[in-house]
Amino acid sequence: MGSINLTKENAGPGNGANLDGVTKLRFGASWDPSSRGKGGLLGKLSTRGGADLDLIAVLMQGTKAVKYVGLDNLDPLKRKEEKVAGPIVHSGDETQGKKAGDDEMIDVDFSRISTSYDAIFFTVAVFKSGGMSTAMQDQGFQGAKNVEFHVYNTSDVTPVMDAEIMPDLAGKENCCLIAKVSRTHPSDTSAPWKIEVYEEMVAITAGSMPSLLDQVRGR
Numbered sequence: 001m002g003s004i005n006l007t008k009e010n011a012g013p014g015n016g017a018n019l020d021g022v023t024k025l026r027f028g029a030s031w032d033p034s035s036r037g038k039g040g041l042l043g044k045l046s047t048r049g050g051a052d053l054d055l056i057a058v059l060m061q062g063t064k065a066v067k068y069v070g071l072d073n074l075d076p077l078k079r080k081e082e083k084v085a086g087p088i089v090h091s092g093d094e095t096q097g098k099k100a101g102d103d104e105m106i107d108v109d110f111s112r113i114s115t116s117y118d119a120i121f122f123t124v125a126v127f128k129s130g131g132m133s134t135a136m137q138d139q140g141f142q143g144a145k146n147v148e149f150h151v152y153n154t155s156d157v158t159p160v161m162d163a164e165i166m167p168d169l170a171g172k173e174n175c176c177l178i179a180k181v182s183r184t185h186p187s188d189t190s191a192p193w194k195i196e197v198y199e200e201m202v203a204i205t206a207g208s209m210p211s212l213l214d215q216v217r218g219r
Helices: 040-049 132-137 209-216
Strands: 024-033 054-061 064-069 088-090 104-109 119-125 144-153 160-165 175-183 193-202
Touching (some): 054 088, 054 209, 064 088, 119 209, 144 175, 175 209
Antiparallel strands (some): 024 104, 024 144, 054 064, 054 119, 088 104, 119 175
16 A cells, blocks of 8 residues: 655655555545624524635646646546546535535546646635625635645545645635645656645635636646
8 A cells, every 4th residue: 555654844846755655645635614704693694604615736848737627627628528527637626525424526536537648736715706705705715614635535535634834814815725736757657646745825816717727837
């Protein structure tokens, strides 16, 4: 079984920890709805309405952000002639944060990722404009509580959670750049990938995919 050895020292931007023996990885995002600090009926309505965070992965070609995974694009690399899912798949959009465990997940099979793609950025954003998420835009992630991102090694039958990442919720930024996984060799598909944990809060324009993609280009 492969290993994911993450520490602040070896997994930050510019460093990275090799995912030795890891052929499959899962990123999970978990959160709960918050009252947004309001009491009484308003607080209850806020909690009941839920919180809409979106787990989005971005496939990179060098500095170019070429495809995203999530929202309305759950299985972008699936081949039409194949019945099986593609090598990177989103679990589906959760709009309230009321599920048990991870609310949204992305599964990656590195052995099936084409060498056309050399890195994948994982992000979570208060992305959508309109609805309850609009009330969250000016508050960053304040419309949610207990926000956690999980990294699982799914190379074996039983997933093993190897990392738990908790973003800083003190600011008003509405997007978290969680981590980047990238190839250690451009053409050797047997070479391990590496992971860099960013855990960086940034601001994007609600409903604008170009705004989100601009945050990962060139990193």
